[in-house]
Amino acid sequence: MIGLFCFENFLMNSKGRKYLAGKIGADLDQIERINLKDDFTVKLKDGRISHIDLDDLGPIVRSECLACTDFSNNVADISVGGVGSSDGYTTVIVRNDAAQRLINQAISQGYIEEIERKGIIEKIEKMAERKRRRGRQVLADRKAAVTH
């Protein structure tokens, strides 16, 4: 199983769309690309780039995502995502021998290229810890709200 890194997902109802449009200062149909790495990066069709801190997107994060504690898809054989990778590359976590054989085969057959970058694990751990902390706090708050 291949899983994605995931910090959160957003409510794209009319309120959510309006909120995000306000944050990027443009209509959403002007978005060319979105990248969620260390922050929420939006590239517009006119070339402008907006960086939005993840904390600023709190109002439109889905409720279930606020309570989620798994950043790197811990049960996947292979996890992939943008954190720590250069443009055009993807960070890959390989969790077992079968997955490693698959990756090795893809490299040897020229489908993917492997490069090494320093500090990637630290960045992933930082994001994972940030998400775990938020999820635990949200779950504790919800439990307290239910038991009162």
Ligand code: SF4
């Ligand atoms: S529930 Fe967790 S894994 Fe699923 S979209 Fe939300 S943050 Fe991501």
